[in-house]
Amino acid sequence: MSKLKYEGPVIKKMNAGLMNKFGTRTEYQPVKHIEGVAVKDMIAKYGSPLFVLSERQMRNNYQAALRAFKTRYPKVQFAWSYKTHYNNAVCNVYHQEGSWAEVVSGFEYHKALKNGVPGNKIIFNGPDKSIDELNEAIKNDSLIHIDHFDELYALIELSDNLSKKPRVAIRVNMDTGIYPMWDRFGFNYENGTAWNAITKIVASGKLNLVGLHCHIGTYMLAPWAYAIAASKLCDLAWHSKNQLNNPIQYLDLGGGFPSANTLKGAYLPGSDTVPHIEEFAEAISSTIISYGFKPDELPLLILESGRALIDDAGYLLGSVLANKRLSDGRRATIMDFGVNILFTSFWYDHKISPAQDFTHHSEDQVLYGPLCMNIDVVRESVNLPVLNKGDQVVVHKVGAYNMTQWMQFIAMRPNVIMIDMKGENHVIRQKETLQYMEMLEETPQHLKDFKL
Amino acid sequence: MKLKKNIATSESGFVFNPSSGDSFSLNTIGAEILLQMKESKSSEEIKKDILNRYDVDKSLLEKDWDDFMSQLRDNNLLEF
Ligand SMILES: Cc1ncc(COP(=O)(O)O)c(C=O)c1O
Numbered sequence: 329m330s331k332l333k334y335e336g337p338v339i340k341k342m343n344a345g346l347m348n349k350f351g352t353r354t355e356y357q358p359v360k361h362i363e364g365v366a367v368k369d370m371i372a373k374y375g376s377p378l379f380v381l382s383e384r385q386m387r388n389n390y391q392a393a394l395r396a397f398k399t400r401y402p403k404v405q406f407a408w409s410y411k412t413h414y415n416n417a418v419c420n421v422y423h424q425e426g427s428w429a430e431v432v433s434g435f436e437y438h439k440a441l442k443n444g445v446p447g448n449k450i451i452f453n454g455p456d457k458s459i460d461e462l463n464e465a466i467k468n469d470s471l472i473h474i475d476h477f478d479e480l481y482a483l484i485e486l487s488d489n490l491s492k493k494p495r496v497a498i499r500v501n502m503d504t505g506i507y508p509m510w511d512r513f514g515f516n517y518e519n520g521t522a523w524n525a526i527t528k529i530v531a532s533g534k535l536n537l538v539g540l541h542c543h544i545g546t547y548m549l550a551p552w553a554y555a556i557a558a559s560k561l562c563d564l565a566w567h568s569k570n571q572l573n574n575p576i577q578y579l580d581l582g583g584g585f586p587s588a589n590t591l592k593g594a595y596l597p598g599s600d601t602v603p604h605i606e607e608f609a610e611a612i613s614s615t616i617i618s619y620g621f622k623p624d625e626l627p628l629l630i631l632e633s634g635r636a637l638i639d640d641a642g643y644l645l646g647s648v649l650a651n652k653r654l655s656d657g658r659r660a661t662i663m664d665f666g667v668n669i670l671f672t673s674f675w676y677d678h679k680i681s682p683a684q685d686f687t688h689h690s691e692d693q694v695l696y697g698p699l700c701m702n703i704d705v706v707r708e709s710v711n712l713p714v715l716n717k718g719d720q721v722v723v724h725k726v727g728a729y730n731m732t733q734w735m736q737f738i739a740m741r742p743n744v745i746m747i748d749m750k751g752e753n754h755v756i757r758q759k760e761t762l763q764y765m766e767m768l769e770e771t772p773q774h775l776k777d778f779k780l
Numbered sequence: 781m782k783l784k785k786n787i788a789t790s791e792s793g794f795v796f797n798p799s800s801g802d803s804f805s806l807n808t809i810g811a812e813i814l815l816q817m818k819e820s821k822s823s824e825e826i827k828k829d830i831l832n833r834y835d836v837d838k839s840l841l842e843k844d845w846d847d848f849m850s851q852l853r854d855n856n857l858l859e860f
Contacts, residue, residue: 334836336844337810339795339851342803653847657854689807714807716840 338689338714359681359722362643363747367683367720370645370745375759376720377646377665379744381727383421385641387749390425393585393637396606400613403628407451409583410436412634412728413642417746417756419443422637430583430632434461441468451580451632453499453541455479455513462486466494473497473541473580475514480525487534497539497580498525502560504544504553514542517560526564530572537574539630540564543582546635547591547675551603551611554581558615565627566619578628581612587639589676589725597679605636635728642727644670645683648719649698659693661715665723666697666704669741671733672726673706680706683720686713699738731757740765781849782859783817791815800856809834810848 360367363382371378390406397404407430408422414436419429420443429440432454440450447468455475457465462479463486465472474480474496487494499514500522515522529537540561544553558581565576585608590598616629646665654660667673680695690713697704706723715721734741740760745753783789788796793811795804806814809830816826827841852858 331835332833334834334840335807335809336840337813337848338807339804339810339848339855339857340806341855342805651843651847653850657851687807689805689810 333685334716335687335689336714336716338691340689340691357681358683358685359724360683362722364751365747365753367645367722370753371647371720373753374743374745374755377644377663377669377742379669379726379731379742380643380645381418381638381744381746381756382641382643383746383748386418386421386638386727387425389637389641390422390427393605393609393631393633394426396604396609397613397629397631400609401617401629402626405578405628405630407449407580407630407632408637409632409634410440411732412583413638413731414439415731415744415756416443417754418638428630432456434458437461437465437470448495451541451630453543453632459486466490469495471495471497471539473499473539474525474529475499477525480528484532484534490534493534493536495538496529496535497537497541497578498522498529499541499543500561500564502542502544502557504556504560506545506548506550506553510543510545517564522564523567526568526574527572530568530574537568538576539578539580539627540568540576541580541582541630543632544584546584547586547589548584549586549601549603551607554608555611555615557581558612559619562616562619562621566621569625575625576627578630579616580630580632583632583634583636585633585636587635587725587728589639589672589678592675592677594677638727639725640727642725642730644723644726644730646721646723648715648717648721650717651715654694659691659714660696661693661712662696662698663706663721664698665742666699666701666706666739667735668697668699668704668737668739669730669734670697670706670723670726671730671735672728676725677707677710678726679724680710680712681722681724682713682715683722686715689714701738736760736765781817781823782820783814783852784857784859787818787857789814789818795857797855797857802855804855804857813848 362380407428408419410431428449429445430451431437431440437452447470450470452465452470453473500517501511501514502517503509515525529535542557544557561579569575585605586602588599588602644665646663649662649664652660690711692709692711695707695710697706743755743759744757746756747753786798793806813826
C-alpha cells in the first residue's frame, strides 16, 4: 500500500470576522508549470535556485505596448533599457522586435554594439560618459543625451574640428506633480536651465540638437504625470523651432511604466492598482497630438520602457532549506534564494506560489534567504501553506532589474534559462563557478601559501 | 503531553476551547493527532501510527511534532 502524502500538523486560531492584513488569498494556487514546462523538471535539470524567462511573454508585452502607442500616435520607436536586463539573449528578443538600445554606461554601450545594434540606433544616456566614450558615440552617430553642462561643454570642444555635427538631445527634469521629483539628472525645466542648455547648444553651431528626453521616475502609477511631462517637452520643442529655428526631431519620454508587482506596504496587490499601458499611451499621445504641431512636423515618440516589458516574463524558482520558529512564535521559512539574487524584494512584496499540491492550511510566516546576514528577508510576512524542507516555490514577476542588480555576495549566481516560443529551454547564462569568480583575482607571490 | 480535558475536537479538524472561547482549525494530520491525544494515546503510539501511514521520515516528524506541541501549548490547549 502506498503511503499518504505528508504535511506537517498545523493549528490555526480562527478570528471570525476580522479582516486580516494579508488581504485576499490569491497566493493559494500551486504553480507547477511555466509555459507548459514542469517546475520540478527545470529544477532537476538546472538546479535550484533558477531564473526562468519566457520569450513568449517578452514578445507579447512588447507587441502590446507597441500597439498601445501605434494605434494612437503615428511615429513610435522603443529603445530597450539595457540596465533593466542586459543579458544578450534578452536584449536580442527586443531588438528582433524592432527596439533600439538605450544605454547608460560605456559597458552597456559596447554590449549594444556587440549585439549588432547600429550605432545610430543607440541612445546614450546617463551622467557618466568618458571622453573616449563620447568620441566613440560621435563617430558612430549615436544619440547622445546630455546630462549636465560639463558634458555639454566637453561635447562642444570635442566637436571643434568635426565635419559632421554630433546628434544630441538634453535630458530634462521637471515637476510633474509626482513626489519625489527626480531632479538630479539633466536640466531643470521650471527654473529655465533646460531652455538655457538648448540655446547654448544651438548657439554653439557645433552640435545638432535633435531630441528632448525625460525619464520622470520608475514604477509610475500616474498616467497624467506623463501628460504633464509630454506637454513640457512639447513646449521646449515648440520654442526651439520657433525662436531658434531648430526643429526637434524626437521626444523621448523615457520609461517608468509599472509592472503588476505589488509595492511594499501597498494595501492592494499591484495587479489591481496598476494602470494599463494603454492609459499611459493615451496620456502621452493625446498631449503631443493636440499640442499644435503640423501633422508632418510631429516629432518621433521614443519610449525607453524596461520594467513593464519584462518583469512578468521572469520567474525565480527556489526550494525550501529549512523551517524554524522564531522567539515570538512566528514561523520562519528559509529559502535557497535571498536578496543577493532577488534584489527587488527590497521594493516589492513578490508573489510566491508553492510549486506542488498542498492542503488549504496556511500560516503567516516570514521568508528568509540563505545568507548569513540579517537583512536577507524575501517576504517579511506572507500567508502561505506550510512548506517542508525540499518543497519548491515560484517567485513571480522578477524579470526586471534582478539579473542586473544581483550581488555576488556570499553565494554565486544561479543558471538563467529562457523558454523559447516552442517550449524549448535554453541556458542563457550559466551559473557561476569558483573558477569564474576567481578569474580576475591575483595573489601576490608572498601570499601564495601558508602553514597553519 | 496531555490535552486539557474540556477541549472539544471534531474529526473535521475543528477545535473549541470553552474556557477561553477560542476556536481553531487543524489540517488533517493535526486533527488526527489531537483525536488520538484525546483518546489518551501516548506520543510514541501516535507518531508510530503516522510513520506507518504517511510518507515521512522520522526526523522530519520529530521536528514537526515538537513544533506542533509548542503551538498547542502557546494556544493553551495542553495540560501543563
Ligand atoms: C533614462 C532611463 N530610461 C529608461 C529606464 C527604464 O525604466 P523602467 O524600467 O522603469 O521602464 C530607466 C530606469 O531607471 C532610465 O534611467
